Amino acid sequence: MKRIALLLPLLCLAWAWPAHALQVTDDRGVTVTLAQAPQRxxxxxxxxxxxxxxxxxxxRLVGVDRYSNFPAGVQKLPQVGGGLDPNIEMIVALKPDVVLMATSSRAGExxxxxxxxxxxxxxxxxxDVQRVMLKLGQLLEVPDADRIWRxxxxxxxxxxxxxxxxxxxxxxYFEVxxxxxxASESSFIGETLARLGVKNIVPAKLGRFPKLNPEYIVRANPDLIMVGQRSADGLQARPGWQSIRALREQRVCIFPAEEADVLVRPGPRMAEGARLMARCLLDKAPKGAKP
Structure with missing residues (x-):
């Protein structure tokens, strides 16, 4: 009986301990431990x-930022502000098991x-898209995350x-x-352009998404311009831009908002973004371009 009495506390501790706690190290280098895969x-x-x-x-999503709009079903979820200015009280009220966010957000602490x-x-x-896919696959206990990435x-x-x-x-020239x-050569978009075999006029040394002097684009004189509908107004009116070959020859692809979202988000719709760029190149690129 004494032996049973001694074992009881240990058994209670074993029952209280999660069967397999999950540990994930995020991009901050912080290791996050959860008792099980998050449900909220x-x-x-x-x-x-x-x-x-x-x-x-x-x-399992119970809330998203104001810019999350795909798949369509997430638009019905509570919106908790932006990544940089989230509504903290609203997030807490949703009682999430985990909050996913960018490293650039200051709301984490x-x-x-x-x-x-x-x-x-x-x-x-x-x-990074591959790494995040596999990391979230680990967190959400999705065994075929690598197959999805491939x-x-x-x-x-x-x-x-x-x-x-x-x-x-x-x-x-891709304007974001x-x-x-x-979007420069070192950006996610620039990497896609490189895989399609075309030349980005904005070098990696300027940073991923540099703000350019409009004269830089005039001097670079691209063969083709890719731009979202939100930014397309007034291209012809920019000083000196009438001389750009792409505008003179009407080699401009203007992507509607839904397509622009696909192109500028480094996520699982990467292949769709590549197809949109390829369609643009087939329709608008001058034939016989040289590297």
């Missing part, structure tokens, strides 16, 4: 929202101080293979926002 998730970054859904766990688990992940290039990567390769040799070497802010 708040996402504060559209690319993370889309990745959760691509992994088949969309139903406040949320952690209130007892919430925070996982900060920020995909910025193709390798299918996405294969889709980008297929888009590149769909282009004829004459399109390769086209000199492209008015300013103008451009």
């Amino acid at each position: 998730i708040v996402s504060l970054l559209p690319s993370l929202t889309e990745t959760v859904c691509e992994l088949g766990r969309c139903q 406040r949320l952690q101080a209130l007892g919430l688990k925070v996982v900060a992940l920020e995909p910025r290039n193709h390798a 299918a996405i990567d294969a889709g980008v390769s297929a888009a590149a293979q769909s282009l004829p040799a004459g399109v390769r070497g086209t000199r492209v 926002n008015q300013g103008p802010y451009a």
